[in-house]
Amino acid sequence: MTATRVFTRSLRAGVRSLALHKLRSLLTTLGVLFGTSSVISMLAIGEGASYEAQEQIKQLGSQNVILRSVKPPDSPNDTNQTSRVVNYGLTRMDRERVEDTFVGIEKVVAVREIQQEVRVKNRSANPRVLATEPAYIDVTGRMVWEGRFITEEDDRSLNNVCVLSTELARYYFPLESAVGKRVKIGPDYFDVVGTVAPRMRAADDPAPAGEEVTGELFVPYQTAMRWFGEIQVKMRAGSRDMEQVELHEIIARVGRGEDVPMVAAAARTMLERFHDKRDHDLIVPLELLARAEETKRIFNIVLGSIAGISLLVGGIGIMNVMLATVTERTREIGIRRALGAKRRHIVSQFLVECVLLSVGGGALGVGLGLAIPLLVEEFADMRTIVTPAAPMIAFGISAGVGVIFGLYPAWRAAEMDPVEALRHE
Template sequence: MSTGFPASRSLAQWLPDLALGFENLASHKLRSLLTMLGMIFGVAAVVAMLSIGAGAQQKVMAFIEQLGVRNVIVEAKEAHNYQELQKVRKNSPGLKLTDYQIIRQNVSHIQSGTPRKRFAPSKILPKPQQDTPVVYGVEPSYLEIGHLRVTDGRFFDESDDAAAAPVCVLGAAAKDSLFGASPAVGEYIKLNDQWCHVIGMVAPQMSPQSEVSGVRTEDMNNLIYAPLNSVRYRLEDSQSWLKDEIDGMYLHLASPDTSTTDAEVVRGILNSSHHNAGDFSVIVPAELLAEQKRTEQLFNTVMVAIAAISLLVGGIGIMNIMLAAILERTREIGVRRAMGARRSDIVRQFVIEAVLISFAGGFLGVVMGFALSKMIAWFAGWSTIVTISSILLAFLVSISVGLIFGTYPAVKAARLDPVEAIRYE
């Protein structure tokens, strides 16, 4: 019984002040609302801006994770015309299968890998309803390396690649573009002059919305996967004379911890065989992911700093209103002091009113910020995500501002002389 007495007494002290605080705010509705505006807009800005940042970062980070934090990716920088090609060929033979084989022999941490040969067919049947799909010639190991998930049929295997079999697997967008709602597995498509048997389909994948440090900005769903040897020996590329023997390679490592050092070894091998021609780039998704996390933290810090300025303005508004309220209620304060109220009671009363204003402003700001986030997503087509952390942050900051800026007026009210306060008109 004795342990519960202090708590119940404390609650008995706070409840009347809460009721009085609600009563005072309700009696001046317009003034209370105007006081809250700074809080409302500040909190709404925090929630809306952080939702935009969270949405953008989530897509980029999901795409980077899809690339694989245990992968190292090499991309050839293709020449766009004959003069550019000749300039590069003076120093470098281009990216070749021998480069891939040498790397596999000299980097011990590689568990699996695949070269890649890609091209856009000049002729394709059935006629695509959307953009022409791009063909990826890869080895069967790309199924695991590229985090593909077969939804219908199967992926090609080692025997298909060894025999250069005319088979292919469709990405989600490529299937819709070529066959619409009709089943695709078992059908045939014509790539340039070669008919290929469709043996499978893969699930939709994330695609980069903007350039990500050297990664191609192509639709990862509008792809046709075929065995590497089938692409090399059966499918003719009309611009093959402008391109390297292969245009990329994927190296799957045993651990992401060695990705940076292994990437340096790969760069060293290629720079040696390409005579520092700079006709390739090495992409390390683990590094990109760490960089994006740092960028996200910096963005959040900047957004919070900007929003803090808005909340600071709101806090100044609360202080001004509370100081004005002291003048209006000087006589009331004097009467309460004369009736035995302590200074701590007066401080508690005014701090409660300040916190109520900031709490109500924070709540309305969260609602407005959530609505703004949805409107931005609807009208601008951006991905926005309202996170629990942004809501908690906005609430904590708004209540803290109420406490900080409400304390000075409360202390000033408590220091009023009771006799002078009663005489105040």
């Protein structure tokens, strides 16, 4: 009898023995089923989360060092004032320092954020109005969708031009191209000269609630200075808050990636020396990326252990049932031994059944494990990525679980005394 025939026969015999107790076999596979599916879906969720984080970080520009103005916490002694000007944040001097003294800088771009209502006919919204320089588009790697971005000429000539992000363009001009139209920012009219692709929503941005319009509108820096000045007025119940912030963001693009840590350190030193208030924040996407990698690694270890434990529990479940099966089939073992079965025949018989159980559970688990990430994407709005290795690893482990946890029951079966086994009722 050839090896393949022996193999197919023991496979068939195993399937038949398991089919005698369908419900029991099914229940036995559940542990491995859930173990396998949790391995796959956890890996998929982890992979998706880290991919998303990395994308967001990359969008900030892995060669950029970003300095941001942050409103410092209120000092308690001036809370009863009804009207005041709070002065904080990055200054134009900071920008010049970065540009003149930092080594390895390729480009520097300043951004001011302006609080103004934006109207087109009867449509009105409060998008982020950003006053910035032409290099912004290169430094952030955003894509011009239609028309053009702000130019040096716009900045020099104080042109009343603006660029919309596409979602904003769709809001104001749902049926036609925005380019060539006019929008009213605060009291003044601006010509739309182009649109840019939207930014991916960062994890810390609040989700747009209801009708709220998201998107950005870019105007030339000098034009904005001329029209809107430096003091922003925020109306609040019972008081007016006035803020004076020169620059909201300075983005420095580093020429070579390996210079990023050096530039980041220089920026940190500079901010500490020239700002006594904690009115600034330093964002280094490359550092975030490294941290994200580390987080992912820890995440994978945690998920891996959870999944490993569930597979372990599944394996113990199989072992438990197989031990019961061996006891229950003591007589059959005796008969087979009497008819000439060697110990290894008995071992392989029970091992085949264990592996069938665990591989069956593993196969169902792979199916479920591929379905769960789809459901998670659908209902939890999370990105998931199933790498081709994940189902294979999970399936391989489940088969291994069958072998490992089947060995002991199979050995017990093989070690039985044939005479005792035959006498067993």
